[in-house]
Amino acid sequence: MSARAIDEPYRVSSQLELLFDLTFVVAIAAVTAQLAHMVADGHALAGIVPFLQVFFAIWWAWMNFTWFASSYDTDDVLYRVLTMVQMAGVLVLAAGVPAAAKFDDYGAITLGYVIMRTALSAQWVRAAIEDPARRRTALRYAVGIMIVQAGWVLRLFAVQSGMMAHSADLVAFALLVVCELAVPPWAERTSSTNWHPHHIAERYGLFTIILLGESVLATSRGVAGALEAADSSRPLVVMAVSGLVLLFALWWLYFLTPAGEGLTYRRQRSYLWGYGHYGIFASLAALGAGLEVAAEQTATHLEAALEVICYAVAIPTAAFLLLLWLVHGPIVAPPVTHPAAMVGGAVAVLLLPLTTAQIGVSGVVAAIAAVCVLLIVFTLMSSRPD
Numbered sequence: 581m582s583a584r585a586i587d588e589p590y591r592v593s594s595q596l597e598l599l600f601d602l603t604f605v606v607a608i609a610a611v612t613a614q615l616a617h618m619v620a621d622g623h624a625l626a627g628i629v630p631f632l633q634v635f636f637a638i639w640w641a642w643m644n645f646t647w648f649a650s651s652y653d654t655d656d657v658l659y660r661v662l663t664m665v666q667m668a669g670v671l672v673l674a675a676g677v678p679a680a681a682k683f684d685d686y687g688a689i690t691l692g693y694v695i696m697r698t699a700l701s702a703q704w705v706r707a708a709i710e711d712p713a714r715r716r717t718a719l720r721y722a723v724g725i726m727i728v729q730a731g732w733v734l735r736l737f738a739v740q741s742g743m744m745a746h747s748a749d750l751v752a753f754a755l756l757v758v759c760e761l762a763v764p765p766w767a768e769r770t771s772s773t774n775w776h777p778h779h780i781a782e783r784y785g786l787f788t789i790i791l792l793g794e795s796v797l798a799t800s801r802g803v804a805g806a807l808e809a810a811d812s813s814r815p816l817v818v819m820a821v822s823g824l825v826l827l828f829a830l831w832w833l834y835f836l837t838p839a840g841e842g843l844t845y846r847r848q849r850s851y852l853w854g855y856g857h858y859g860i861f862a863s864l865a866a867l868g869a870g871l872e873v874a875a876e877q878t879a880t881h882l883e884a885a886l887e888v889i890c891y892a893v894a895i896p897t898a899a900f901l902l903l904l905w906l907v908h909g910p911i912v913a914p915p916v917t918h919p920a921a922m923v924g925g926a927v928a929v930l931l932l933p934l935t936t937a938q939i940g941v942s943g944v945v946a947a948i949a950a951v952c953v954l955l956i957v958f959t960l961m962s963s964r965p966d
Contacts, residue, residue: 581654581710583774591779593786596663597649601790603667607638607674608794608865614681615869616798619892620876622883630681631869633753635862637673637689640760641666641696643854644725646783647764648700650775652707662699669695684746690736697729713771720767728759761855777843780850784857788834791861792827795868799823802875815942816878822946823871826893829952830864830900833917836959837904842911849910856907860900867896874941890933890944897948898926901955917959925955 584591611634618627645666653659669692676688701722708718735752738744744752803820843850870892876882877889884892905922909915932947939947 581652581659581707583651583711583714584653584776586774586776588776591776593779593782594649594653594655596655596660597646597653597783598786600645600663600667601642601786603670603674604638604642604787605790605794607670607677608791609797610674610677611635611638611681612794612798612865612868612872613801614677615866616802616872618681619869619873619884619889620882622885622888624884624888624892627681629750630684631866632862634677634680634689635865636757636858637693638670639858639861641670641673641693642787644697644700647773647775647780647854648703648721650779650783651773652703652711658706659703662703665699666696669693669697669699684739686736687740690732693732694729697725701725714773716770717767717773720770721763724763724767728756728763731756731759765851772847775850777847778840780854781838781840781843784839784854785835787861788864789831791864791868792831795827795864795871796824798868798872799827799875802872805876805880807879813879815940816875818942818946819875819878822942822949823875826867826871826897826945826949826952829949829956830867830897832956833901833904833952833959834860836956837908837912837916839908839911842908846911853907853911856903859903860907863896863899863903867893867900870896871945874945877941886941887933887936889941890936893945894929894933894948897952898929901926901929901952917955918962921955921958921962925951 611631614634615627615631618624618631645663649663671692672695673689673692676686676690676692679685679687680689704718704722704725708715708722711718735744735749735756738752739749799820803816807816839853843853870889873882873884873889874893877884877886882889901922905915905917905919908917909919928951929948932944932951935947936944
């Protein structure tokens with residue numbers, strides 16, 4: 581297990597990486613469905629924190645594997661077996677999402693995490709043994725991962741035994757998140773791993789497509805629920821078309837930025853770019869939940885207020901637009917997306933739910949989609965040569 585070359589030509593995602601990503605489809609679908617239920621039942625605020633907590637577990641597990649594989653993907657028997665063990669952990673985590681969202685029971689999620697992190701630590705130990713040049717870095721990763729994982733297990737024990745109150749549990753969660761995020765910078769202080777910039781950019785792009793696909797699935801669930809409750813109606817058609825246009829527009833905006841080139845020449849800013857994607861990915865997952873509820877309400881009475889449903893679409897969209905600019909800005913100069921346009925678009929999207937009483941939920945979603953399409957047009961026109 582020697583480090584792969586940073587400038588390896590034609591480096592693309594392997595079939596094993598693509599299979600690994602598919603296991604996350606299950607976990608993302610579970611957490612998106614739970615948030616949609618909370619929004620539909622009128623408990624959107626109560627569902628935000630559990631959603632962000634569970635999504636962090638999903639995102640961080642994917643992150644750890646992705647950056648390791650970019651440096652040390654040998655694709656031999658042992659590597660494949662340990663990766664498949666991590667996939668099994670993802671499925672255990674996904675099975676625990678409903679209990680975590682409804683009852684704050686993180687037992688299954690923690691168990692899935694233990695399975696994944698143990699296999700990943702074994703990968704790092706193997707890298708330490710077989711790559712002497714980066715042995716210290718690999719051992720730091722292995723030790724750091726297992727120490728923080730022990731912290732997650734202790735947190736679960738303290739919560740289940742009644743030793744930790746809910747407020748203290750949130751503080752413990754935040755501290756453990758900080759520790760998780762600190763492991764990579766600490767481990768790579770001795771020497772940097774050989775992650776491939778174009779490979780990493782492709783992996784993040786593929787995960788973005790998975791999240792957009794989940795939003796398509798969530799929207800179709802909402803449309804199906806509305807069709808079961810009543811015949812097809814104009815608001816439902818407008819809602820379905822607008823939701824798809826919105827997702828297409830967000831896809832277009834994300835892939836306007838050549839992240840691979842930016843990471844090649846600004847490797848020192850990779851942490852900001854990589855960590856910042858948590859917000860981008862979480863906003864896309866939350867958008868799927870919002871679109872599902874928005875489609876369902878066209879023919880079904882829901883407990884949630886109409887403005888709340890509109891904000892369940894508007895807030896994730898605005899967050900995506902702002903974070904897309906903030907995350908890609910430091911690595912791409914000059915920025916592809918104009919800062920004023922992205923900020924203005926985000927503000928316009930956040931103001932549109934105030935018109936719910938006049939144009940309805942489907943009209944608000946259509947207007948949000950129109951704003952995003954206009955951002956694409958403005959970006960393409962402004963980047964044209966004179």
